[in-house]
Amino acid sequence: xxxxxxxxxxxxxxxxxxxxxxxxxxxxxxxxxxxxxxxxxxxxxxxxxxxxxxxxxxxxxxxxxxxxxxxxxxxxxxxxxxxxxxxxxxxxxxxxxxxxxxxxxxxxxxxxxxxxxxxxxxxxxxxxxxxxxxxxxxxxxxxxxxxxxxxxxxxxxxxxxxxxxxxxxxxxxxxxxxxxxxxxxxxxxxxxxxxxxxxxxxxxxxxxxxxxxxxxxxxxxxxxxxxxxxxxxxxxxxxxxxxxxxxxxxxxxxxxxxxxxxxxxxxxxxxxxxxxxxxxxxxxxxxxxxxxxxxxxxxxxxxxxxxxxxxxxxxxxxxxxxxxxxxxxxxxxxxxxxxxxxxxxxxxxxxxxxxxxxxxxxxxxxxxxxxxxxxxxxxxxxxxxxxxxxxxxxxxxxxxxxxxxxxxxxxxxxxxxxxxxxxxxxx
Amino acid sequence: xxxxxxxxxxxxxxxxxxxxxxxxxxxxxxxxxxxxxxxxxxxxxxxxxxxxxxxxxxxxxxxxxxxxxxxxxxxxxxxxxxxxxxxxxxxxxxxxxxxxxxxxxxxxxxxxxxxxxxxxxxxxxxxxxxxxxxxxxxxxxxxxxxxxxxxxxxxxxxxxxxxxxxxxxxxxxxxx
Numbered sequence: 012x013x014x015x016x017x018x019x020x021x022x023x024x025x026x027x028x029x030x031x032x033x034x035x036x037x038x039x040x041x042x043x044x045x046x047x048x049x050x051x052x053x054x055x056x057x058x059x060x061x062x063x064x065x066x067x068x069x070x071x072x073x074x075x076x077x078x079x080x081x082x083x084x085x086x087x088x089x090x091x092x093x094x095x096x097x098x099x100x101x102x103x104x105x106x107x108x109x110x111x112x113x114x115x116x117x118x119x120x121x122x123x124x125x126x127x128x129x130x131x132x133x134x135x136x137x138x139x140x141x142x143x144x145x146x147x148x149x150x151x152x153x154x155x156x157x158x159x160x161x162x163x164x165x166x167x168x169x170x171x172x173x174x175x176x177x178x179x180x181x182x183x184x185x186x187x188x189x190x191x192x193x194x195x196x197x198x199x200x201x202x203x204x205x206x207x208x209x210x211x212x213x214x215x216x217x218x219x220x221x222x223x224x225x226x227x228x229x230x231x232x233x234x235x236x237x238x239x240x241x242x243x244x245x246x247x248x249x250x251x252x253x254x255x256x257x258x259x260x261x262x263x264x265x266x267x268x269x270x271x272x273x274x275x276x277x278x279x280x281x282x283x284x285x286x287x288x289x290x291x292x293x294x295x296x297x298x299x300x301x302x303x304x305x306x307x308x309x310x311x312x313x314x315x316x317x318x319x320x321x322x323x324x325x326x327x328x329x330x331x332x333x334x335x336x337x338x339x340x341x342x343x344x345x346x347x348x349x350x351x352x353x354x355x356x357x358x359x360x361x362x363x364x365x366x367x368x369x370x371x372x373x374x375x376x377x378x379x380x381x382x383x384x385x386x387x388x389x390x391x392x393x394x395x396x397x398x399x400x401x402x403x404x405x406x407x408x409x410x411x412x413x414x415x416x417x418x419x420x421x422x423x424x425x426x427x428x429x430x431x432x433x434x435x436x437x438x
Numbered sequence: 439x440x441x442x443x444x445x446x447x448x449x450x451x452x453x454x455x456x457x458x459x460x461x462x463x464x465x466x467x468x469x470x471x472x473x474x475x476x477x478x479x480x481x482x483x484x485x486x487x488x489x490x491x492x493x494x495x496x497x498x499x500x501x502x503x504x505x506x507x508x509x510x511x512x513x514x515x516x517x518x519x520x521x522x523x524x525x526x527x528x529x530x531x532x533x534x535x536x537x538x539x540x541x542x543x544x545x546x547x548x549x550x551x552x553x554x555x556x557x558x559x560x561x562x563x564x565x566x567x568x569x570x571x572x573x574x575x576x577x578x579x580x581x582x583x584x585x586x587x588x589x590x591x592x593x594x595x596x597x598x599x600x601x602x603x604x605x606x607x608x609x610x611x612x613x614x
Contacts, residue, residue, distance in 0.1 A: 015571075015599060015602060015603070015606075016570070016571035016572075016599075018552075019567075019571050019572055020571055020572045022548070022549045022552050023469065023473065023549060023552055023556075023572055024572055025466065026466075026469045026549045026553075027465035027466050027468075028465055028468045028469045028472055029465060030464060030465060030468060032478060032479065032482045033479075033482055034464065034468065034482035034485050034486055036456070036457050036460040036461075038486050039460065039486050039490055039493070040456075042486055042487070042490050043490050043493060046490060046494075400451070
């Protein structure tokens with residue numbers, strides 16, 4: 012006599028039911044194909060939607076930033092400009108452009124005309140008209156003189172040390188429209204939107220020794236022989252960011268952009284559940300180019316104080332060797348995956364020249380220590396596709412953080428938005 | 439082809455290995471899904487869906503159990519999900535029944551007859567009985583899997599046994 016449970020188990024556990032209906036291997040493969048197709052288009056749509064959202068957000072934010080006014084703080088200017096050094100600027104050959112700032116000085120309207128006996132026919136006209144705004148005045152009736160200011164608070168030797176060449180204010184104004192067009196498409200800041208287009212599979216992990224099954228979500232990750240076998244990834248990324256923060260009322264404002272190009276190779280190890288981590292070696296080149304407006308107060312004992320604004324071209328170049336520490340998380344099934352990647356990249360500066368700038372800060376890279384340590388990071392989310400049994404490619408939009416060494420470390424950190432392409436090889 | 443070669447082949451997306459895996463296990467696993475599902479059509483759907491999961495997740499097979507056990511678990515869970523999606527809910531109470539199972543008729547049962555009996559059971563009874571008696575789950579595991587109390591699992595099993603015993607007795611009478 013057999014226990015009924017045992018009877019059912021013995022009889023049914025290995026019982027085979029012949030396939031008669033629609034169940035077939037071809038059917039299974041077709042189902043997989045359909046599932047992958049849905050996943051691929053879903054992922055692609057998510058990434059496109061993310062890109063469109065970021066673009067739309069950047070346009071919106073850019074417009075918003077234009078009307079933000081003079082709320083930004085002035086950084087380096089306050090610290091680098093001192094009255095102690097102002098007298099030494101007397102003989103600086105840079106051209107000064109004078110104009111009124113009604114927000115700062117509130118003096119009766121008058122016109123002051125100065126002629127320069129030593130510089131030929133160049134004349135300078137300063138309107139001190141309280142009815143006109145700073146911008147109005149900049150856009151009209153401003154001419155130039157190479158006359159030095161008597162009470163300049165700008166340390167000219169510093170400026171001449173960090174600025175590459177001079178540009179007339181008029182020229183800068185003429186370029187405003189162009190600059191708007193060029194730099195208007197970048198961001199002052201952008202909110203990062205994490206879109207999670209994730210499909211997870213319900214699978215049960217088995218431990219026969221305990222005979223227990225606990226449900227858990229096991230995301231797919233690309234197959235390889237062992238989790239301890241290394242996975243090699245080569246990655247090329249490019250990112251950039253721009254400033255269009257041209258404010259005449261600020262001590263220093265800059266319109267310009269930065270570009271980073273980065274190449275790195277990492278060796279990753281599988282930690283299970285779609286997570287891989289590892290480290291490697293990388294190289295980054297970054298350049299920046301822009302225009303800086305520097306304003307100063309010129310206090311003449313006989314006249315009311317006026318604000319002087321100068322425009323300069325600024326640029327820098329910096330190369331780094333990086334030691335990336337990479338984290339990857341991939342989700343999906345089949346060959347198509349969504350991958351989230353985060354990489355921290357401590358590094359060493361190997362080349363630095365020119366003038367570093369943020370939207371309201373300038374600093375000569377000469378002050379930077381050679382071989383300064385830096386810390387960069389990047390975060391990306393995109394598609395990952397297995398093109399061959401051992402090879403996959405990745406394409407992902409990303410945001411990159413770059414720290415730039417200097418006396419004011421944090422002042423020169425910045426974000427860039429860009430795109431990364433990678434090749435992953437699993438031997 | 440040995441099991442490990444089949445697994446490696448499936449990870450490489452080798453179609454021949456995948457087909458061989460299907461040929462080896464499809465009939466056995468269809469029995470599993472039929473034991474849980476209400477009809478054969480659903481069972482076949484479950485089987486195909488389970489194989490899609492098996493092929494997609496083959497790389498997560500760690501070899502801690504046999505391949506068949508791993509695949510069987512996937513089929514069981516896919517079946518339960520299918521049943522849930524169909525909203526096959528049973529009213530469950532905690533009544534405990536005493537069941538005597540001494541019956542000569544049991545020994546004479548063949549697989550088809552037993553399958554028919556299981557098919558006649560209400561879904562709740564069938565799931566608990568299959569999980570406990572055939573698959574070897576404990577009441578605690580069943581409770582976690584089906585999101586019910588352990589006591590409920592026990593009472594469902596008891597009721598299932600009682601119902602099966604009744605069927606066997608009837609069949610025994612008819613056979614006699």
